[in-house]
Amino acid sequence: MAESKFHVPNLERALSILQMLSEKPQGLTQKELIDALAISKNSVYRITMTLMEEGYIARDETSRCYYLTRKMMILGASAMGDSHLVEKSIDEMRELRDQVNASIYLAVLEGTTGVILEQAIGGSPFKFSVDLGTRFNLHSGAPGKALLAFLPPEEAEELMSKLNMVKFNSRTITTKKAMREQMEIIRKRGYAIDMAEEFEGCHCIGTVIRDHRNYPIAMIWATGSSFNITADRFEDIGAKLLSTAEKISRKFGFLLP
Template identity: 35%
Template sequence: MAQNHSKSLPEAAVEAPALDRGLAVLEALDAQPAGMTLTEISTVIGGPKNSTSRLIQTLIAREYVVRDDSTMRFRLTGKLLRLGQPQVADVSLVGGSLDAMRALRDAVGETVQIGIPIGDEGVIIEKIESTQAVRIGVNIGLRFPLHNNAPGKVLLAFRHPKERERTITRIKLERFTDRTITDKAALRADCERVMKQGYATDWGEADEGIHCVAAPIRDRLNVLVATLWVSGIAGRMPKSTFASVAAEVMKAAGEIERRLRA
């Protein structure tokens, strides 16, 4: 468990202790995607429950934090991601993507998501849900690894070659299903394939029965800024459909790139 947060405060933070504790709450919740109780949060930041509760209520009012009434645990919303999302000129990534995401959802009938790299992970910053009765539920702010899913492979493959190799060397290839890539040589080969074909796929590599197809989104300098992907239930989106779905995903990604570059 973390020590009292105040012990390591930089000198300037002493002048704004409430702000510092509020940021400490956000950082604590960021480290625990499943959420934390009031007691856990106050222990981590080293503050009394009463003042911690007041901080949390302020963050809830500002829509940075939400409470699950069934578990009484607090977790982050996606607001911080919206504030920090990439922006090209006057167009935000999400703002420039929504029309293309909706068109892609209508074309393939499955859930569409967009994500950005955060260190050695990816994070979902927006979604357009499938209209199917049975659909894949995802949360904005969900983080995902780079080796076991289509969007993660895109975020890995289209990095600068030196940074891609450093990332592959650094990350742990945890097994999630029987089809998860756990060999680094195999992951390097998959990255080469992704770059050559322009899109990535996974067939139940992260979750049994869930298939994904993803493509990169690049800025006007051809630098990767995000990934766009479709997630579908295997029975509705079998491997035999990957090429046709990929064509739609790349088309939508191209539309987003044109909007960002305009």
């Protein structure tokens, strides 16, 4: 009886919805949620709208399915010290590290910055290492530029409108026009390049990991010194990076068009 006094039915239903969606990465429709929970359509509507407004779930406008967002992934990674994404990526990250002789990083978007979830340190005697959880700018590096390029256009434009494109040096992209031009190149090539646009002497090559909806759920990239990742290696590293990203993406249901 003591427990029922503090029982919050709608909170329990919201948690049930989150649990169900965590078990169905392809998403669930409103009808499927109603049938599974055996509650009214109005209740499901109010709960899902609240979760959407808070950024914990989103809805695919084509399939009309609800699915968990990156915000939930960040919470899970913070609570567990690891994540489903990391588990499905780490072996391929280490393999890529050995192939290209560079450090490999994995990150997701949180707000207007990227957050590093995992790293596979490697490369030349001069190695790059960061603390997990480190945030980074989107406009001045390969992973962020790749994410902007492969997000749905409306989402990319909305995200760009919130970015403070700080100028770090003469190579930094600081305008939307210049970023849009770069994004078009990235889409055609498949990966982005960072020619020391924020950190002197640091080159990066990055792309995205996609889910079954062809949606970019994470960023993956190789980082090394300009003496190690030289311009004549960009194409080779880019090809290996794309192959790695595709392998990981397939674990999330991605299929090539």
